[in-house]
Amino acid sequence: MMMLPLSRVLTKGTSAEVQIAIRQALFGGPGARSTVIPLEPFSTNKEMGRILIRRNGETICAGKCTH
């Protein structure tokens, strides 16, 4: 195990608790959607509490909503 002097970084294979914020759409238009999503904590409803996160088309992590 090696320590990296980097803050605010999550590397592969780790598990973490993070805060996620939905972004406002960059450009408004007919395709722009509201910036809230219907979501429930995993403890309340398993299926409505699961999330997947992608970056540049690659799935980088999966998780469950805690609150």
Added chain:
Amino acid sequence: MSGVNLVNREGQDAVALNTWYSGPTLVELLGLFPSQKHYKLRKNLMTEDIVDRLQPPRRDITSPLRFPISNVFKGQGSTTGVWGKVCSGLVQVGERLGVLPGDETAVVKGRSLSYFSQRLDFEVIVRITAIETEAEADRVQWAAAGSNVTLYLTAIDPIHLDVGRVLCPPTNPITLASAFTARIIVFDIQVPILAGTSVSEKRLSRYLLRPSLLLHRHLCPVLILLLLQIELFHQSRDVSAAISKLNATLDRTSGAVTKRNPRYVPVFFSLGCSAVWYGNS
């Protein structure tokens, strides 16, 4: 495919497994037979019998209805068909449901990153005229959690229906969130995940509108933003998002907090994890 660890763990194929695994076999784990010895006494039991004894997972029918819309299409007459999976609860013909998030009602005021959860008055109420299961023309009166069904709705303008919206009872609407906390497992990625929102969208849109601004000095924040920007997939909806804060790193097996507000994140040279259990239809 030699069935190692299905009912027993013996023979040449199981040598490698036996070096590190000493727990129960699959059949033992399912509680069908307390021990291998017990199994041998009853080994002429047919496989079908074992399958029949399996306890199916419980359906969450006591929770309020949650029906995330996966597809919208025009039905017969004035009805609109929506396809999706009943995540929890029950739905029946004739019921009145709300659609969340509604249109203009769901606009978040301000751009606060703080926790946000709000109950909205339902402007859009729909009435179910028919429920259809996957097998065409198989009309049913009700559907419970776990089933994939098509609902035919009336009293609604199809513009209010959109993939990713959720049908729920007006008395018990789903919460809406623009920011939330999640526990995640990071996969086998090359570029680490960054937390933060150091570059505003306003600034990025300026770069996008005037590429000449992309001088060397300006390039760096843009690249960082591209790293920060993630796509969040939840049910059949995907939205642009960012990880705003790293609360804690967790132990992967126990889930216990190993470090709060970590400044240093250890690098595990571990395998990428398989996350089949997170999969969702």
